[in-house]
Amino acid sequence: MKGTSALTTLIGTAWRAAPMTLLWAFAAATAGAVASATFPLGFHYMVDGALAHRSDEITFGVAVVAILFTVATTLTTLSVTGNWTLTDRLNLFVSERVALLLSTAPRLEHFERKELLSEVDQLRDDRRSLAAAPRQLLRAWQVAIRGGVIMLLLATVYPPVMLVPLFGLIPALADRRAGRVQARAGDELAPVRRLIGDLFTLATTAETAKELRTYGVTDALAARHAALTEDARRRDVRGAIRGAAWEALGWTGYAVAFVGVIIVLVLRAAHGHTSPGQVVMAVSLMRRAQRQIAGASDTAGSLATAVRTARRLVWLEDYVEKETRMPAAAPVPDRLRTGLRLEGVGFRYAGAAEDVLQDLTVDLPAGATVAIVGENGAGKTTLVKLLTGMYRPTAGRILVDGADLAGISPDRWRTRTTAVFQDFVRPNLIAREAVGIGDLPRIEDEAAVGAALATAGAEDLPARLPQGLATPLGRWFTGGKELSGGQWQRIALARGLMRTDPLLTVLDEPTASLDPAAEAELFTRFAELSRSGRRAGGVTLLISHRFSTARTADLIIVLAGGRITEVGDHETLLARGGGYAELFTLQAKAYETG
Ligand SMILES: Nc1ncnc2c1ncn2[C@@H]1O[C@H](COP(=O)(O)OP(=O)(O)OP(=O)(O)O)[C@@H](O)[C@H]1O
Structure with a gap:
């Protein structure tokens, strides 16, 4: 689907959203355009009537101007109101669509790859231009009608004058060129603007304020923000000047042609080929023609932005559709029989120079608790992203009871996985919902929420909240209750416990603010739950830097530099005397002496 058919889709949407408004706006725009282009006809009768001392002609001329001018202004005002109603409805539609597409894309690559991120940013910024597209099209329609009527009236004066509107092509083309120059400058600036936005958020958000002040980097951040903003401003101005130069060139060309035509008309009147009233009308019409051309080039510019944005929307629709479409998606098994298996799995982030994971082959047996340990940057979280289906391996495959995970719809796979991450979300919702969103169908189920909180070690939390589970959490709400870091963490853990029969449960260092015990x-x-739920054969995966926790897992995988260096249970790995044994002993000693 191309941009133009995306516009057709939008007009179709406008029709569905507000058919009467669209009809009304169209009718008012059409009648208003005819009336506003025709009223200079009255000047012709007024001037020639006055010169010939004919009062009936003067009266007719005055009536034409008065009636048509009033009709034109009234209809234009009314159609503008209709247009804005239309724009508002479409704006809502497009914003919802973009939000829905971005949040339902099954994987997260579009938030990762720079070229996709720029597309997404531009789409978010320009989405209003799409909503304005039907309004712009109506304006273009009005310009066409006015242009046609003006040409007809000019033909009655002196047919070659009909060519005057064509001179308007010179500035129109120059304006389009200027628009392209500015749009290119805008595209080039998108990544810088994103960085400026991120720095601003960093410097003005409560969550980051603490650390920034501690390290005294606020001034440095402000200086970086100022430098980038200045750079962006300079590049912006340069783009604007280049655009303005093109515009000036075009309009100078038009002015020369316009003055030339007026001289010709005056000479014709002097020789009696044209009446003075017709000259006045023609000059007025030519000025209106000039305004139509300026309006047309504005409309063309806005429509060009709308078409570009429509193409981006269509790209996003196609991208999400392609990502979601699975030729013959394999079903998610009801329960795991053999378990999960990594087979030569490798991964490289888009645009990165090196693989983050290489040649991982290991079995995660059904019902097992598995710990992944390894230094910072070893690739633990990346492996979790692959297992939860957020990213696809760039080499090898992940098997779910022998079936390739790549063949299972990520959405369906995710209904059977649950995860608690190190950088968990602190949703400003009421307490029950902040936990309940872990299993949407049971979001209102107080018993399930209470049980999840109890398992997460926060059974007493509802009693401590002023309105129990109905208490709004966080600072966004007036009267919302802010929780401590540890309490938020328990909420996140409880959220991760809401699903009762997950095939994969991931705990990616969600317990950093808890003590080792x-x-x-x-x-x-979690492990007990997983064992008691062995009916589903789910695998529980823990990422932790604490060996005292990892040792309790059925299977421990040691990752180093993106490769598996050791696999086995605690006793086996300890007996082997390798890296795991060494680090375990070191940590145990540190706890003893600490
Ligand atoms: N979005 C990303 N784009 C590019 N590289 C990334 C991205 N996320 C992580 N990496 C790189 O991948 C490597 C592994 O990161 P990962 O977060 O998986 O490590 P980890 O073992 O979970 O580390 P930690 O214990 O510090 O949480 C690191 O070198 C990191 O720089």
Whole structure:
């Protein structure tokens, strides 16, 4: 689907959203355009009537101007109101569509790859231009009608004058060129603007304020923000000047041609080939023609932005559709029989120079608790992203009971996985919902929410909240209750416990603000749940830097530099005396002496 048919889709949407408004706006725009282009006809009768001392002609001329001018202004005002109603409805539609598409794309690559991110940013910024597209099209329609009527009236004066509107092509083409120059400058600036926005958020958000002040980097951040803004401003101005130069060139060309035509008309009147009234009408019409051309080039510019944005929307629709479409999506098994298997799995982030994971082959047996340990940057979280289906391996495959995960719809796979991440979300919702969104169909189920909180070690939290589970959490609400870091963490854990029969449960260092004993106890609870739920054969995966927790897992995978260096249970790995044994002993000693 191309941009133009995307516009057709939008007009279709406008029709569905507000058919009567669209009809009304169209009718008012058409009648208003005819009336506003025709009223200079009255000047012709007024001037020639006055020169011939004919009062009936003067009266007719005055009536034509008065009636048509009033009709034109009234209809234009009314059609503008209709147009804005239309734009508002479409704006809502397009914003919802963009939000829905971005949030339902099954994988997260579009938030990662720079070229996709720029497309998404531009689409977010320009989405209003799409909503304005039907309004712009109506304006273009009015310009066409006015242009046609003006040409007809000019033909009655002196047919060659009909060519005058064509001179308007010179500035129109120059304006389009200027628009392209500015749009290119805008595209080039998109990444810089994103960075400026990020820096601004960083410098003005409560969550980051603490650390920034501690390290005294606020001034440096402000300086970086100022430097980037200045750079963006300079590039912006340069683009604007280049655009303005093109515009000036075009309009100078038009002015020369316009003055030339007026001289010709005056000479014709002097020789009696044209009446003075017709000259006045023609000059007025030519000025209106000039305004139509300026309006047309504005409309063309806005429509060009709308078409570009429509293409981006269509690209996003296609991208999400392609990502979601699975030729013959394999079903998610009801329960795991053999488990998950990594087979030569490798991964490289888009645009990165090196693989983050290489040749991982390991079995995660059904019902097992598995710990992944490894230094910072070893690739643990990346492996989780692959197992939860957010990203696809760039080499090898992940098997779910022997079936390739790539063949299972990511959405369906995700209904059977649950995860708690290190950088968990702190949703400003009421407490029940902040936990309940872990299993949407049961978001209102207080018993399930209470049970999840209890397993997460926060059974007493509702009693401490002023309105129990109905208490709004966070600072967004007036009267919302802000929680401590540890309390938010328990909420996140409870959220991760809402699903009762996951095939994969991931705990990616969600317990950083708990002490080692509390972390180990929580992991044991998750493991017990997983064992008691062995009917579904789910795998529980824990990422932790604490060996005291990892040791309780059925299977420990040691990752180093993106490769698996050791696999086995705690006893086996300890007996082997390798890297795991060394680090475990070191950590145990540190706890003893600490
Ligand atoms: N979005 C990304 N784009 C490019 N590279 C990334 C991205 N996320 C992570 N990496 C790189 O991948 C490597 C592994 O990162 P990952 O987050 O998987 O490590 P980790 O073992 O979970 O580390 P940690 O223990 O510090 O959380 C790192 O070198 C990191 O720089």
